Amino acid sequence: MSWIDLFRNKKRNTAATAKERLQIVISHERTRQSQPDLITAMQAEILSIIAKYLGIPNDKIQEQVKVDVERRGEHSVLELNITLPESAHNKVLPKETAAEEA
């Protein structure tokens, strides 16, 4: 079975693997400790800004605008994925210039 191969490759020096994994996760957690809920705070703030500019009531924002935060690959990269609802898009456009970046 291929799972066994997967395991074998890593079997050589698993202690070294362990150390590497721990260094990454611990350093990440230490930087986050001063800002415990950084991501949720950021998400809430982004949502409220979108709500403000699009004139969506704050309690409706969750269902109308989606903010996804993702971390991928080897680095701690945060990816924001903001989907604007149709109606909001129309509202923004008349203001011309600012619309494009959203």
Added chain:
Amino acid sequence: MAEVIVVTSGKGGVGKTTSSAALGTGLALKGYRTVVVDFDVGLRNLDLIMGCERRVVYDLVNVVKQEANLNQALIKDKRLEELYILPASQTRDKDALDIDGVARVIEELKAANFDYIICDSPAGIEKGALMALYFADRAIVVTNPEVSSVRDSDRILGILASKSKRAEEKLEPIREHLLVTRYSPSRVERGDMLALSDIEELLAIPLLGVIPESLAVLRASNSGIPVTFDQESDAGQAYLDAVDRFLGHKVPLRFVNTKKRTLLQRLFKAKEGATA
């Protein structure tokens, strides 16, 4: 219909997280859609054992507090199609969970078509542990062959029978399963360790499996690959046997006796997992 399984013990460090990861992996290997939920809020470790620590963005507390939805917090295993992890928060404390919030998350997981929802309990008998066991249909009581572990397991059995939802609502009781881990047949033989038969007699619940003390578990944790994937190892095989029994199959016990090698086997140096 989804079943909620709590992996619990009372005592810490007996192998709950190792077993949650290994059994969850085993069920997913058999094709069951499985999610393992880390209830150890403040001390998350399931992510490390399952090798997804770098992919955690949202966690159980975020979903309980409706700061994120379930799909944002669920991490899909990279190796198995049917395996998911819901990590614990590392920055909050156990009081961040409330029973209504947890109830909602369990309902959402059921609605998401999971076959098995495995709740990895924190140690202790306080709030965190109670949250993990409250909604259980079945309980896997993880016990080491050691006095304090056996006593704490007995204590947890009492709590399952009195403080769970099934107990409070006088429904059919939680189905209990004994999982003995870190078992060392040679120490038992020398009389230094409680024997399986002693533990079974003391706790008097059906035996799900015996996992030997094994280097493979250490290597698995180091690598972030649940030991069930290491199907050549004693512990990996013992966990797979336990999964089969969990699913109702009759499987003979292995790794419970010291290996007595025949002359022929000794000559050929039979390649088998080492006995600690």
